[in-house]
Amino acid sequence: MSTVTRKLTAWLAVSAALFLFSVVSRAQVYYGTVRGTVLDLSGAVMPGVEVVITNVGTNISQRVTSNEVGNYVAPNLIPGIYRVTAEKSGFKKFVADDIQLTATADRRIDIHLAIGSAAESVRVEGGAQLIETENGSLSDVKSREVFTYVPVNAEYRSIWNLVQLAPGVNGAYGHTYAGAGDGGNDGYDTNFTIDGIPVKDGWTGWTMGPTMTYIDSYSEMRVNINGTNASSGQSSEVAVVSESGTNRLHLEAWLHYNAVGFRARDFFDPVSPSGPPTWRPNFQVGGPVILPKIYNGRNRTFFFFSWQGLRGSQSPQTVDLTVPSADYRAGMFPSTIIDPQSGQPFPGNTVPASRISPVSKYYQDTFYPAANTGLNRYRNVKVFAQGNNSYATRLDHKLTDKNSLFFRILVERSVPAGRWDSNNPLIGVASQWRDNYLQVLSDTHVISPTMVNEFRVGHSSDESYYAGPNQGHTVVAASGLQLGNNLPDVPAMPAMNITGYNSLAQTPQGGWLWSTYHLQDSLFVVKGKHNLHFGTQISQYLGTMYPSSPSDVYGSFTFDGRFSGNPYADFLLGLPSGSSRRTSVSPTYPHRLNKEFYVTDDWKVTPRLTLTVGLRYTLLDPGTIAKNVIANFNVTAKALAIPASAQSLVAPEYKVDTPIVTADKVGLSDKLLNIDRNNFAPRFGFAWCPGSSKDLVIRGGGGVYYVGMQPYISDGGDAPYEINQSFTNSVANGQPLFAFPNPFPTAAVQGGSGGFAASGMNPKLSTPYSMQANFTVEKKVLGMGISASVMTTMARHTVFWHNLNAVPANTTPFNVKYASVP
Numbered sequence: 001m002s003t004v005t006r007k008l009t010a011w012l013a014v015s016a017a018l019f020l021f022s023v024v025s026r027a028q029v030y031y032g033t034v035r036g037t038v039l040d041l042s043g044a045v046m047p048g049v050e051v052v053i054t055n056v057g058t059n060i061s062q063r064v065t066s067n068e069v070g071n072y073v074a075p076n077l078i079p080g081i082y083r084v085t086a087e088k089s090g091f092k093k094f095v096a097d098d099i100q101l102t103a104t105a106d107r108r109i110d111i112h113l114a115i116g117s118a119a120e121s122v123r124v125e126g127g128a129q130l131i132e133t134e135n136g137s138l139s140d141v142k143s144r145e146v147f148t149y150v151p152v153n154a155e156y157r158s159i160w161n162l163v164q165l166a167p168g169v170n171g172a173y174g175h176t177y178a179g180a181g182d183g184g185n186d187g188y189d190t191n192f193t194i195d196g197i198p199v200k201d202g203w204t205g206w207t208m209g210p211t212m213t214y215i216d217s218y219s220e221m222r223v224n225i226n227g228t229n230a231s232s233g234q235s236s237e238v239a240v241v242s243e244s245g246t247n248r249l250h251l252e253a254w255l256h257y258n259a260v261g262f263r264a265r266d267f268f269d270p271v272s273p274s275g276p277p278t279w280r281p282n283f284q285v286g287g288p289v290i291l292p293k294i295y296n297g298r299n300r301t302f303f304f305f306s307w308q309g310l311r312g313s314q315s316p317q318t319v320d321l322t323v324p325s326a327d328y329r330a331g332m333f334p335s336t337i338i339d340p341q342s343g344q345p346f347p348g349n350t351v352p353a354s355r356i357s358p359v360s361k362y363y364q365d366t367f368y369p370a371a372n373t374g375l376n377r378y379r380n381v382k383v384f385a386q387g388n389n390s391y392a393t394r395l396d397h398k399l400t401d402k403n404s405l406f407f408r409i410l411v412e413r414s415v416p417a418g419r420w421d422s423n424n425p426l427i428g429v430a431s432q433w434r435d436n437y438l439q440v441l442s443d444t445h446v447i448s449p450t451m452v453n454e455f456r457v458g459h460s461s462d463e464s465y466y467a468g469p470n471q472g473h474t475v476v477a478a479s480g481l482q483l484g485n486n487l488p489d490v491p492a493m494p495a496m497n498i499t500g501y502n503s504l505a506q507t508p509q510g511g512w513l514w515s516t517y518h519l520q521d522s523l524f525v526v527k528g529k530h531n532l533h534f535g536t537q538i539s540q541y542l543g544t545m546y547p548s549s550p551s552d553v554y555g556s557f558t559f560d561g562r563f564s565g566n567p568y569a570d571f572l573l574g575l576p577s578g579s580s581r582r583t584s585v586s587p588t589y590p591h592r593l594n595k596e597f598y599v600t601d602d603w604k605v606t607p608r609l610t611l612t613v614g615l616r617y618t619l620l621d622p623g624t625i626a627k628n629v630i631a632n633f634n635v636t637a638k639a640l641a642i643p644a645s646a647q648s649l650v651a652p653e654y655k656v657d658t659p660i661v662t663a664d665k666v667g668l669s670d671k672l673l674n675i676d677r678n679n680f681a682p683r684f685g686f687a688w689c690p691g692s693s694k695d696l697v698i699r700g701g702g703g704v705y706y707v708g709m710q711p712y713i714s715d716g717g718d719a720p721y722e723i724n725q726s727f728t729n730s731v732a733n734g735q736p737l738f739a740f741p742n743p744f745p746t747a748a749v750q751g752g753s754g755g756f757a758a759s760g761m762n763p764k765l766s767t768p769y770s771m772q773a774n775f776t777v778e779k780k781v782l783g784m785g786i787s788a789s790v791m792t793t794m795a796r797h798t799v800f801w802h803n804l805n806a807v808p809a810n811t812t813p814f815n816v817k818y819a820s821v822p
Contacts, residue, residue, distance in 0.1 A: 045070025057246030065449040092116035099126035106134040130785035131778040136685030136701030140166040159212035166223040197458030201514035202541025208462035217306040228685030228701030230614025235705035245302030249287030256280035278312030357574030387415035410438040428469030467491035468506025492551040499567040508551030549584035574740030588716030589626035612685035625716035633760030643670035702773030
């Protein structure tokens, strides 16, 4: 059994156990609610009336009963079009059609029963919800119709483009919104979910962007600018709902063609844009699951499948390199070249072939193209292909009249996008790929007419890797460089930086794998005028970071003409003026486990006044790096604090003056940060409809909102586990300190490691949070909902950096100032 399989099996086992014990979390990020009061025509409440809420598309119903004060609530309803009916002996049947329910929407449908025969009915039309009458949250909803018909002025028809149309959003264009927020919040205060499952990496707070690239497999997007309900962790949220099948078989296929030449010229550009076009083919199908003579899934089982892709080319890559001329390649120079061994000029200003380093000749002949423009210019152009595929499948099934579930899987895979590395065709094609996966399973169980439970478990992942085309071992063996026997087998290329020429180097490896395992369970209880929610949310974040340090082990070498008088002559002689390298303990494996709990009450004080009160408790893990390869600069001790278990992993080359202490010596755990356990977040909201009409509502609220993840020290590695080493070459009595094929000084003359930038975080750092409030007035006018809102945000305990090397401001003369910490 693989490590991944063992982890997944263990996690599912824990999930199953938690399901047996847990009560709840934030299901309303996906589901909607229909509520109201049953009255007779005199205005008296009517308890014991059965209310049926039916999804018109699937014909699946939820039955609830009005309680002792006439209230009914139907939570956990899939977004769609609904019909609400109510019947009682001696009264006409009540029917409300075309109730358009969006995700997290709270629709109020009051039922007025008139005396008469049950064969008669009173019908009303619901339509879209124009104003919010039940809570104080601020939100903006975009439906599938908006996805389809609103023009998106961008190459990608993505959720990210539509998010910017929501009021209050301050994110920049496209994916940069992943680090921005809405309602005055930053990225740490904004959550991103698909069907209620977070799509954030859980370590840095950045979203798994490609999961929201394609909009056509989703039915709705809601931007909660300021949530007043304790069921939401952050103050703002972007919640996306996937498309589901209905009783009607539906198939669509279309092609989105983007011709760069059709775009308008930017006002400041002299010419219109040009470049290759892209095609985005799309196909989707949904309906009831029907297996002829075996199974008829009408009114019971539904499917939806979509495929969306990208085919086309990247913008042309133009190459314009400065390369050595044919004479320079042969060691012939137009001016005097000094022989570093004798200190005298080379005869004929020519480096003898016997003195040209085999390492340099290999690099020159293998990676420098011959000039094709003038003496020393190489020019070329090429167009590389690009593409990706997104597959989404969803299955909805009604197990019993009281139990239903759905399962969805999303697979998004990119075709590796290639480019000539370092803009040099002979170095080869560097590429990057990125894959995203999302799975969610949800089960809704109607325990009684006044109690509903929803359990949800999900997983999202984001994996990407990029690197240059050459393996380090291959280049070292072919060139003859002597770099030691412990080189990692990774894409790498010792870099040659020659003054006046394009460097010979490739992209170091890089990438990440983020996996989020999420479990939540929601319990909804109706008690008189109170609608109670209880909840818990558990998120396990596992990561793998692929930094550049393994590639950097192979080193970088600089040639500036210090020894011969010409940079390229120094290169041919194999005499770098300086060399550098880095040690590595990568990759690193960060992980953390977050736990959150809440209780909230929507109290219908009067038919026109609703109060929302709640409390959320958040326990955020500062995180751990596998093998504990982290360090935190401790200001009091003026030393790097490290976990005791990581002492053996300190780089032998670490020889700087900053001392090292173990965490226990400075009163810390191996996390190097104290866990803040005082994260209580109260919430309050109200919605009031003054007067006799419900065309006007005054609402608002606010609360305390903690960030989605605790700030962390680092991704692991760095000093004192990874050390940057830099060496300066010199020549004494005709002998260099180092030269090809041994481009680093021997251990006997290595004076020490290079310097490093030590950073630290206050180990007693409190969890950052914001305090936010809003006030809104909404009114129906001419078939529209007009809204005016004011909102305020205040942040507390936010992270800021202080440079301890900076001299504090004071009146002491400059020449005698000293920093507080050296």
